[in-house]
Amino acid sequence: MTVDSPYPEMKKGHTMARVGRPWRDRKPPPSGPVWAIVQGFGSYWTLVAAIELGVFDAIALLGPTSAGPLADHMSVSARHLQHVCDALVTFGFLDQVDDVYELTETAERYLCTDGPASMAALVRVAPGPLANWEQLADTVRTGHVAQPIDDDPAAFYRPLVQATFPTQLRAASRLGLRLGWSRRPDLRVLDLGAGRAPWAIAILEQSPGSTAVVNDLPGVIELAVRTVDDRGLAHRVEFQPGDFHHIELEPGSFDVVVLGHVCRTEGHARARALVARAFQALKPEGQLLLADYFADNDRKHNPFGVQMGLTMVANTERGETLTNAQVCRWLDEAGFHAIRLLEPIGFNQVYVAARPASGPHGRPMEDRHDR
Ligand SMILES: C[S@@+](CC[C@H](N)C(=O)[O-])C[C@H]1O[C@@H](n2cnc3c(N)ncnc32)[C@H](O)[C@@H]1O
The missing domain is CATH 1.10.10.10 (Winged helix-like DNA-binding domain superfamily/Winged helix DNA-binding domain)
Incomplete structure (x- = not known):
């Protein structure tokens, strides 16, 4: 161990030529x-x-x-x-x-x-299981989480989506005020990995006559069924249980597709594939809402987003940091245009992007998808 000076602030005689950097030796940083x-x-x-x-x-x-x-x-x-x-x-x-x-x-x-x-309810569940944090050093050594939440997603997500519902409903409802859903009736909405369906519910509560297809895994989707029923919306919602990478989606049939806090646990390749799936499911001029906790492009200016990325690495098989630049690139590659980033409540950012009326830049859609 190096020996610290008993009076580091007194070492004014030090010069660069002698020893150390005077501006560091004179006043050490606080602990x-x-x-x-x-x-x-x-x-x-x-x-x-x-x-x-x-x-x-x-x-x-x-x-x-x-x-x-x-x-x-x-x-x-x-x-x-x-x-x-x-x-x-x-x-x-x-x-x-x-x-x-x-x-x-x-x-x-x-x-x-x-x-x-x-x-x-969110405080206890948001960081993920305590054991995963205690084993973070091992995760970094081996490159694998010993007990990722992916092993039993329903066990982890049931309490999580119970706890996050008020926060996400608030984010979605405020977003709706910004986007004017109340002036856009009869929307057909697809909510993938919906949890208790706060995003679909906010749209249906603001947009008259709209209907939704709500997806989540078996074991979690029951919570959406109950919540939708409690809010008197059951007659406007169809439930489609299953893996959002594989469920059948009718192409070109939705006005709004929601990816609400599902991308950060997926890893980049699968998140990008979800964005492309969403594009295919949208009608021309349909809108994607991609909500998540993103990190800034340098991964240092937005501590909340950066630390959320580490939380994913500590707890999931594939999840990791999503930077704004990465998500913008996926949206662009998928063919979206009119890409905007909104922050309806603190930290909770939402990309709003549209499928063009015809193929982007006048080209047919197929041209974009083999890129
Ligand atoms: C963080 S929660 C977000 C819930 C909701 N969209 C929201 O914003 O509050 C992630 C959700 O994605 C669901 N999910 C995870 N993997 C999935 C998959 N492969 N297929 C369908 N749903 C999935 C989980 O069950 C959970 O409900």
Whole structure:
């Protein structure tokens, strides 16, 4: 191990000719970024515990409260609960004045189970199984995830799509306001890998007379059936269970095709093939909605997208980072035009792209697909 100077900030006499780089030796960087990662582990599990214990829901019910009455209400240890609450204050999820805790707006909106944009169920499932993160070094050594979610997709996706529904419905509903679905009646929609079908539901709720074909794997599609029924849309939806790479799709028959958060787990070749499938399924002038968490082209300016790519590598067989440039290239290669990128809610970006009225650049479609 190299020996650090006891007074690194005093080493003003160093020059480039002697030893080291003076601007580095004089003032070493702080260790804060390392501590931030170390404490990030505890922060995550504190939030998981708070949600599991129902801290946010209990404060929403009781109103501003100190740890004692809150612990009595929840039948837990007041001393331990107070430490959890203090940590939640440091995260910005609770306010504390004179030992009385109150929800912040962030907690009300995202962390209460019936909050308007609740992510309460999402926190535990979004990173994937804990064991995969504990084994990340092995995954990098071997190039294989020991227990990828692909081994039992229904077991992983059932809780995930339950948890993500409010977030994706919110994204899709806001996108619809931007794209004017309410002024576009009688659309025929295809939602591939629909989960609980938030994207198809948002379109049907805004666009009068529209109908949808909703696809997902057996074991997951039942959740879409139930959700569509609960929202009174069953008479407008047909369900097509099966693998979205292989189910039969009538070519040229949909006004809108949705690929909602399905590409990042697929790997580049299969995601590109899905984009091409979507193109074939669209009517001329039909629209693709491709929603995902993309990384910037240099894979360093959009930490959310970059880290989402690592989450895919840690948990799936083929999934990885998708950059904006890669997706744009697939869209272009498939023949799409009028490609736009919208961000209806934070981080959740959606490519909106159209199949041209005739073949791109006046050429027949077939010319494009053997490229
Ligand atoms: C991250 S979820 C996205 C769900 C939904 N589209 C949304 O945006 O909320 C991915 C979905 O794709 C489905 N899926 C994964 N592989 C699939 C396949 N080969 N065929 C059909 N569906 C698949 C999963 O079951 C899951 O419901």
